[in-house]
Amino acid sequence: MNNMTSSSTPHADGQIHFAQLVSATAPSGPDGRVLVPNFRTRESIQTAPTADPRTAILSARDVIKSYRKGPLAIPVLQNVDLEVSQGEFVAVNGPSGCGKSTLLHLLATLDEPDYGEIYFEGNRIDNLAAAGRDILRNRYFGMIFQAYHLLPELTTLENVLAPAMIGESSFGYWLRRREYRQRATEMLQLVGLDHRLKHKPRELSGGEMQRTAIARALVSQPRVLLADEPTGNLDKATGEAILALLGRLNREQNLTIVMVTHDREIAASADRTVTLVDGRVQAA
Amino acid sequence: MYKFLLCWRYLRTRYIALVSIVSVMLGVATMIVTNAVMEGFTHEMQERIHGILSDIVFESRSLDGVPDADWHMQEIRRIAGDKIAGMSPTVHVPAMLGFQIGEEYFNKPISLIGVDEETYASVSDFGQFLQHPANRQKLDFSLKAGGYDTVNHESVEANSLMTTTRPQMEIAGWTWRKQKARFRRPPVAPAGSLDKNPFAASTPQGEDFDPAKEQHAGCVLGIALCSYRNLDNTEGFLAIPGDDVDIIFPNAGKPPKGLSAKFTVVDFYESKMNEYDSSFVFVPIRKLQELRGTIDPTTGVAKFNSLQIHLKPGANLEEVRDQLRRHFPPQTYLISTWRDKQGALLAAVQMETAVLNVLLFMIIAVAGFGILAIFLMIVVEKTRDIGILKSLGATGSGIMGIFLGYGLSLGIVGAGVGVALGLTFVTYINEIADVLGRITGRPVFDPSIYYFHEIPTIIEPLTVALVAAGAMWIAVLASILPAWRAARLHPVEALRYE
Numbered sequence: 001m002n003n004m005t006s007s008s009t010p011h012a013d014g015q016i017h018f019a020q021l022v023s024a025t026a027p028s029g030p031d032g033r034v035l036v037p038n039f040r041t042r043e044s045i046q047t048a049p050t051a052d053p054r055t056a057i058l059s060a061r062d063v064i065k066s067y068r069k070g071p072l073a074i075p076v077l078q079n080v081d082l083e084v085s086q087g088e089f090v091a092v093n094g095p096s097g098c099g100k101s102t103l104l105h106l107l108a109t110l111d112e113p114d115y116g117e118i119y120f121e122g123n124r125i126d127n128l129a130a131a132g133r134d135i136l137r138n139r140y141f142g143m144i145f146q147a148y149h150l151l152p153e154l155t156t157l158e159n160v161l162a163p164a165m166i167g168e169s170s171f172g173y174w175l176r177r178r179e180y181r182q183r184a185t186e187m188l189q190l191v192g193l194d195h196r197l198k199h200k201p202r203e204l205s206g207g208e209m210q211r212t213a214i215a216r217a218l219v220s221q222p223r224v225l226l227a228d229e230p231t232g233n234l235d236k237a238t239g240e241a242i243l244a245l246l247g248r249l250n251r252e253q254n255l256t257i258v259m260v261t262h263d264r265e266i267a268a269s270a271d272r273t274v275t276l277v278d279g280r281v282q283a284a
Numbered sequence: 285m286y287k288f289l290l291c292w293r294y295l296r297t298r299y300i301a302l303v304s305i306v307s308v309m310l311g312v313a314t315m316i317v318t319n320a321v322m323e324g325f326t327h328e329m330q331e332r333i334h335g336i337l338s339d340i341v342f343e344s345r346s347l348d349g350v351p352d353a354d355w356h357m358q359e360i361r362r363i364a365g366d367k368i369a370g371m372s373p374t375v376h377v378p379a380m381l382g383f384q385i386g387e388e389y390f391n392k393p394i395s396l397i398g399v400d401e402e403t404y405a406s407v408s409d410f411g412q413f414l415q416h417p418a419n420r421q422k423l424d425f426s427l428k429a430g431g432y433d434t435v436n437h438e439s440v441e442a443n444s445l446m447t448t449t450r451p452q453m454e455i456a457g458w459t460w461r462k463q464k465a466r467f468r469r470p471p472v473a474p475a476g477s478l479d480k481n482p483f484a485a486s487t488p489q490g491e492d493f494d495p496a497k498e499q500h501a502g503c504v505l506g507i508a509l510c511s512y513r514n515l516d517n518t519e520g521f522l523a524i525p526g527d528d529v530d531i532i533f534p535n536a537g538k539p540p541k542g543l544s545a546k547f548t549v550v551d552f553y554e555s556k557m558n559e560y561d562s563s564f565v566f567v568p569i570r571k572l573q574e575l576r577g578t579i580d581p582t583t584g585v586a587k588f589n590s591l592q593i594h595l596k597p598g599a600n601l602e603e604v605r606d607q608l609r610r611h612f613p614p615q616t617y618l619i620s621t622w623r624d625k626q627g628a629l630l631a632a633v634q635m636e637t638a639v640l641n642v643l644l645f646m647i648i649a650v651a652g653f654g655i656l657a658i659f660l661m662i663v664v665e666k667t668r669d670i671g672i673l674k675s676l677g678a679t680g681s682g683i684m685g686i687f688l689g690y691g692l693s694l695g696i697v698g699a700g701v702g703v704a705l706g707l708t709f710v711t712y713i714n715e716i717a718d719v720l721g722r723i724t725g726r727p728v729f730d731p732s733i734y735y736f737h738e739i740p741t742i743i744e745p746l747t748v749a750l751v752a753a754g755a756m757w758i759a760v761l762a763s764i765l766p767a768w769r770a771a772r773l774h775p776v777e778a779l780r781y782e
Contacts, residue, residue, distance in 0.1 A: 138677025153293035
């Protein structure tokens, strides 16, 4: 599997040819058909972790992920190791298609790795049952996205309240609704949007939408904020304001942040940058 | 909580889904209207049949009947006396009705019924089907001076378009009889001019019958026996109260022979059940027994065909019937409830209602597929939102709950509006029929065809509730597949969906 680097040779049109990718890694059957590599059985290639996952708040250990298309498997992440310490602001940097978003999804338990483990506060989380992962996403992780991903039917305040509504039973939410509203309003104050409580997302600017998304991600007081290209759809100035906000949250509230970005400059605003190339962590 | 909030927001913003439930709404409304009308129809018809027939009919299997109504009534009272409110003996015989119109002589087959005017009104609604107000109080088979209804008294409340007037009834009664007698008086030669009359000796001796002053025994004709409809929507009659008719009926001889007797029409019987209105003729029971010769000349005990038994309210019909059946030999007596008598008709109406309900429910089921299609579309449209909710920790069952709840709320809206629409339609059904009648120029509901003056409706709350619940159930059922698809969406793929 180590000769996988050869598969990164770009095709003439700049795209990586799927068949070429797989044929380089997977043995062919007697009839010339490409066989699907089964990553789960690749015990022999397992490498020792560089650090003990139990000391880090969030870590990926030897993670392999590929997407399947019929008999083909397109490798996205190859033996990725990542350690995020408590209070750290880590940027995952790399070109488009290098698998950084996939890594973030794996960390957020939105997807499962084909091989390898994800640890959160020393506990393995990638093999949790769906209910456990739902609770993790709801209470321990906050997520923001490039396209903001606000619910268009709900107002700013309701969007920020959404995690609370999801996490609580209807009656429980109703009992503690004042408390939640108070907290959501505080979060919107924190991001400077307390004057926009009743607005629908389509009435907001891009920066305002992203700040709403940050408020939503923070409302449940998560341990880790996972940001997927948070400035990708914003102009430079607005993007910098968002980054400044993230930086402030990291410093003032000691919030652990994992940010994925393709932009080196933006990545530079983080404490540490991990560069991903073709699904592999590049040595710094 | 987010489920309710999102359901509510989707309900308010997705008009296409509201359109998809219009068919549910219409189905529900139609079902409610149909059921109300059918229920009303059944109820009215039962009422009428019941009104005509009395609760239990105790019949002799022989046309000649069995003697001694009083003994039978005593016996019945002894068996089930605590449940019996009233009894009345009757005589039923097939007969012919004959009457003269101009030069033509008309004959019609009828069912001749001898009724006891003292007790008959107490066992059935017979009285209220008569056309003279005094006869409705108490029938005495005597011709009234006048004052017969010119419209059916039950339809007075109904609107003018549907009401049929009967101008001929204005002169019915003694007025008409005298007028006719004067007109038809045979030419009489001046006294003394025919002193050499060769037939004088053979003329029967006795009192002359003066039709201007006297009447024959009274009879009540079923109204459809001699009525016809004019083009101007009025009703005309071949014979009206005051006219004399011939009734030909079999006597009690062995073998029976036809007898003929003159009767004077004193009233019409209008039950709106055509089967009865076009065949029943009522005469006094004693007169009929006398004419047929079923009165024992030594004891004065007469034969009767049937006993109409009216039960006290709340009495179990079938129980009393079975009690009587056990006591009286079935070779001689036929004992049945009014329901048994018209079982086929009632069963047919019930069958019709059931079939209509099945068909209409199919319509709602078809509407369910419309909801399914729209819902699948909405799930596709909301794919990214589903991904967002999942990234915020929403469970698969929570996502499913949103769409099932959305389906249910659409069902509630559809069923609710449908119920409101249906109930409004039922409430104003006669007005709506009237307006439609005015627009199209012909009555939608022609009372002369049906048994009733108005479209009868009864709203059964249970039926309404069942229909509404069925519609909601179908809406939820239709949203199961889309909701399941939404719940199964992969969060990453859903988030990437553009």
